[in-house]
Amino acid sequence: MALRLEPLVVRHTHRLPAPTAPAGQGAVAARQFDAALLSVGFKLSAALLERLSGLSEEAVVAVAARTLATVREMVGDHVEHNVYFVDFPANVPDTFDFWMRCIAEALADDVSRAGTPAQLGTGAVDLLTLPSYGSYAHTYAEMLAAHGELIAAAGDRLTVLHPGGTLEDEVTALYLALAGSTTPLGEEALRDLGALAGHCVDGPQPAAIPVRENRAVVNLARLDAGAPLLLDTVTDVLRLACALSDGDVTLLEPTRFRSLSRPVRRALLAGLDAVVAAAPAKLADVSAHREAFKRLGERLHPHEYPRWPHAAEVFAVARGEQQVRSFDSRVEELFAAQDVTGAARLLTAAPGRLFRALDRLLRACRTQDERDAVVAAAEQVAPQVAGRVLLSVREYFHNRPRQPGERRVFVNRRGRGWVTADTRPPVLPPECERLIAALDAELRRRLPAPGHLLIDPDILDVALPLSGNATAAGLGVLPRGSLSPVDGDLLRFFVYWKQTSRTTDFDLSALLLDAEYGTVGWLSWTELTQVEGEHSGDITDAPDGASEFIDLRLGSVRGDFIVPQVNVYAGEGFDEVEESFFGFMLREAEQQGRPFEARTVRMKSELRGPGRVALPLVFLRGADGSWRAKWLHLHLQGDPQANQVEGNQMSVATLVRGIVERDHLTVRHLTDLLAERATATTLWDGTTVPKGPVTYVGLGRPQGLHPDSVVVTPENLRDLIPG
Structure with missing residues (x-):
């Protein structure tokens, strides 16, 4: 098992x-x-x-x-990564010449000959009607035969696998780490937690499950096993009901509840009844998800179970038949009366809500006394606020625009991004600075004494994973806002997709921007060659899977930003295809090999999310000519059909600018705080490691570390976030 x-x-x-x-x-x-x-x-x-x-x-x-x-x-x-042009990146034709060749071949084809002249007469030709366009003209084996062996290079990626404990011990440890995570998990990690929770339901459990989405997944496994449920709010039951219907446990998207068996209905109603009986004030939480509770009540039939009267109250509140004054309504009443000090005082009873309302509170202040009262309230409750919230608020106020009209970037939990002008009144610098100092003091208090701290310098510019939703699943993937060096002569992007049931065309493109985020040019199916590189050719149907590639020679690139993107031109979206992923490779000038060589892959991430345009990351040229990658993990809504790099260049540039110019909170910040409590701090030189136990923070675990060392790498970077 x-x-x-x-x-x-x-x-x-x-x-x-x-x-x-x-x-x-x-x-x-x-x-x-x-x-x-x-x-x-x-x-x-x-x-x-x-x-x-x-x-x-x-x-x-x-x-x-x-x-x-x-x-x-x-x-x-x-999977097999084929290319349209068999010897890519060599001999990629000029776009216009290639299209003319496809037209000539169509005119020579008995089937398409009749329709092509009529299209030419209109002055436009649909490329998809040309027999030789959009489909592989050779097999995967024939493509392999056209390429030599990859020449090994010192810069090739090398990911080391280390020995673990017994399988049961490793599974249990992974379950405890995921279930007890202090930050939300991504979609793949949540699925993995579900599988682990089912296996570990009778074993050790984490001391706490602070993230509610994680608790819903664990409760689903416990319900299946007949184990007691972990519930302390009515919303916990609602999230569990969503999990039972394969819905959204974050409650951001509406869930269509399925019919539930009587044992399951009894378990959910009993859970609701116990929560409300223990704390009737928790009925106030119902109003935040009133419609969802009403729809759930239609599935649970609480009137059939009079032995759980408190559960029935939940649905009476949802239907408006029973009035419960919510905490939020009391806060809003104080705001309406312009009683900012009173609102701050009331919010101290809900420290997390106070921190999320700090900007609004400070904007509403009219006097210095009110501003002092708001900051004092935050300082008072800071010890009761989750570590990831402290860090998020610190990053927020560090980046808070001081002048109205500056750009404001929004990214929701599923990576959907948009930018708008910030019309809010400013928050004064003294309050921002005082808050930041208070947050750092609280974080410093919570961090453990690391002993000998050993730091890999390459991880210092990695953004803190304050939410798993800011990172796609995959290999070598870092949180949104992270910076990592790019070392190599040749940068190669790739995308792979396999459609589920209908013709689907993904298009890999690369937008080149100058220092002011103006368009310099692009590589795509409409622009196969530029001075900087080549596109592998357009594949328009993927019943058995399809790949596209883009090569860029970094020393020749015009512009200061390279923005790879994947556009859904037609068919299924990123959440509908059977499989899709994006990545990039780095090669030295002398390396040849196949278009896809696994050991040159630096990053591979799953393409899942809303919208029809994916922006995984952006590459930035430094003042010294070196390149770095900054991770985006963003999606744009795009159009239902025919998305192209030419059509979205303005929106992409605006969004990229908002992320690039934001100062994300990185590992460097927490290691600086840790260093204040360390017995010694060493920057790892990539070769020797200390003989005794250390706390190591880096991109990969070095060989030879003492077995009692604490190791933090991107795979468990969330462990660095204090609870």
């Missing part, structure tokens, strides 16, 4: 659980396994290679088969 969870452990921790297998002579098989991993950019650590070498050859082969399948999918090498 637990074996099916092994890939989750590998993906989330880069550890390989210890196999339960007899001892033997597995050294040869282990070295072959290591060599196979190298071909896709992975490697066994010395300790893991030694462990596997002591097992039987059959056991090593079985572990290798499972692990290779997992890591190949992690990097996107589990």
